[in-house]
Every structure is written in C-alpha cells, then in structure tokens.
Amino acid sequence: MTRKNLVVYFLAVFTILLAWIFAMDRLEWWGMFRETWPISLTMVFGSFIAGATAEGGGAVAFPVFTKLFGIASEDAKIFSFMIQSFGMTMAGLVIYLRGIRVLWNVIGLALAAGIIGLVIGELFLHLPEPYPKLVFTITAVVFGVFLVINRWRINGHPSEKLSLNHYKVWLPVLLTGFIGGMVSSVIGVGIDMLIFVLLTLLFGINEKISTPTTVVLMGLLSVAGFFWHAHVAGDISPDVWRYWMSCIPIVIFGAPLGAWACDKIQRDHLIYLLIGLIILDFITTLWVVPMDKPRVFLMVLAVLFSTSLFTLLIKGRNKMGL
Numbered sequence: 001m002t003r004k005n006l007v008v009y010f011l012a013v014f015t016i017l018l019a020w021i022f023a024m025d026r027l028e029w030w031g032m033f034r035e036t037w038p039i040s041l042t043m044v045f046g047s048f049i050a051g052a053t054a055e056g057g058g059a060v061a062f063p064v065f066t067k068l069f070g071i072a073s074e075d076a077k078i079f080s081f082m083i084q085s086f087g088m089t090m091a092g093l094v095i096y097l098r099g100i101r102v103l104w105n106v107i108g109l110a111l112a113a114g115i116i117g118l119v120i121g122e123l124f125l126h127l128p129e130p131y132p133k134l135v136f137t138i139t140a141v142v143f144g145v146f147l148v149i150n151r152w153r154i155n156g157h158p159s160e161k162l163s164l165n166h167y168k169v170w171l172p173v174l175l176t177g178f179i180g181g182m183v184s185s186v187i188g189v190g191i192d193m194l195i196f197v198l199l200t201l202l203f204g205i206n207e208k209i210s211t212p213t214t215v216v217l218m219g220l221l222s223v224a225g226f227f228w229h230a231h232v233a234g235d236i237s238p239d240v241w242r243y244w245m246s247c248i249p250i251v252i253f254g255a256p257l258g259a260w261a262c263d264k265i266q267r268d269h270l271i272y273l274l275i276g277l278i279i280l281d282f283i284t285t286l287w288v289v290p291m292d293k294p295r296v297f298l299m300v301l302a303v304l305f306s307t308s309l310f311t312l313l314i315k316g317r318n319k320m321g322l
Helices: 003-027 030-052 060-070 073-097 106-124 131-152 167-187 189-204 209-232 238-264 265-290 293-317
Strands: none
Touching: 003 073, 003 238, 030 060, 030 073, 030 209, 030 238, 030 265, 060 073, 060 131, 060 265, 073 131, 073 167, 073 238, 106 131, 106 167, 106 189, 131 167, 131 189, 131 265, 167 209, 167 238, 167 265, 189 209, 189 293, 209 238, 209 265, 265 293
C-alpha cells in the first residue's frame, strides 16, 4: 500500500474513532464494557473472519450470540448488519487501496438484486425460533459441502476474470444475488457465501479473487440492512446499539487485518479455516437446537438438494470450458 493510501486508511480510522469517542462520551456508555466485553471478544475473531473469508462477521456473531449468549435471532441478525457495515466496509476500503483484485461488475449486479431480496425478505420472510438457527446451519453446511467438492473433486486452473456480456452469466448472478439477499434478511449473512459458491463452482473464479469480491459485497449489503432497520423498520433495541458500539473500535482494525491476511495466506489454509468453523457450528446446532424428525429431514433434504445443484453447476462449468 502506498503512503497516500495509508493516509486515506488511517484518516478513515481516525474519523470513525473520533465519532465513536464523542458518541460514547455523550451517551455515557463507557461503563457498559463490564457487561458487553464477551460481545467485544467475540468480534475480535469475527471481524478477522469477515475480512479474510467468504463468511461475514455475522457468520461468527449469529451462532455465538444465539447459541452461547441466548440473544434473539432477530437481534443477532440486526447486529450482524450493523457491525458488518463498519468492519467489512473498512475491509473493502483496504482491498481497494491495496489494489486487490475483485469483480466489480459482479458486485454491482449482485448488490442490486440482493437489496431487492433483502427488502422482500424483511417484509414477508419471518421465521419463528429455532428456524433462523437452522437456516444458518443449513446455509453453512451447504457451503462446506461445496468447499470440499470444489477443492478436491474438480480439476483445472481457476479463472481470474468474468464478463457479464451474456444472459447465461449475468442471469445466475442476478438470481443468486436475489436469493442471497433473502437469506441475509433472516440470518444477517448469506449473499456472500452464495455468490462465492456461484463464482467458484460455475465460473471457476480463483478463491483469492472471489473472496474479496464477496467481502465487499456483504459489506455493502449490510449497509442497506443497517439502514433498513435504523430508518425504515426502526426496530433496533437499545441492547443491540450498545453491542454495536462496544465492537466498533475492534472491527475497523480486525476486518482489514483479515483482508490483508487473505491476500497473503495460501488458498488451502482459507478452506481449512472455513470448514473448521462450519463443523463447529453444526455440532453446536445439534447440541442446542432440539432435533425432531421434520428438522432433521429439512437439513438432510437441503444437503441433498445442494449437492445435486452443485453437480449441475459443475456440468455447466464444463460446458463453458472452464
């Protein structure tokens, strides 16, 4: 990163920290850290994951908040949007300043579709407990199945560019962005994982490019989600505001650090890290969520369906000559 770009980054950090200190002082919230420190500690790790992988910070916050801290799924989702709006957008700033390759055309198209899906999901897609937890786990497990298939069952060299000049390319991106927006309206993440699957499995994009692409995408969609809950729905609870304020100084450093690490570490290391997180979430779901026959059937059906879908994507990739 050039000296000029470093100045831009630290100017952004300084501005956020100054505004945060002013708000904390006016609200007299300094004492809240005695209660919120577990939340802050969670986001030390969550913010790094947000910047380094195709799973947003909500991929750590949502399961930890709902399973370990007993926070309602809706509040955990809203917090994910709020904190990713700062952490992942700061990671996106670092990605841009460092000149890390991303697919801006994919980001623009998927974001537009994702915002529409997000709004529709927020208006009409309301799941009772514990189904948001199951949706998260199913999404994560499907993502894990994809990672294994893509890394160890598919041969060939990954691509580093994608043109949206044909409907066979832009239409899948549009549809996946829309579905990802709806999933994000339930669990606070999702569009990043689904677009990552599409880019790497159907179009054969290198994970070192598709990962920062989805980091930027999830950050921008989180801004839309934050705006929705703050100014349209107006349903952010005082506790969630405090959780968010307790983590801002952490994520504006943690997520950019993750973005920097993603550009440095090997491809397989990222895959191992993601699979480990997914296995941990799956185990905790089986432990925390009562598993009756319909819920088990739902999880098995989702994995079987996704595996079949991945097979179709692989065939489509082969037809494209990727």
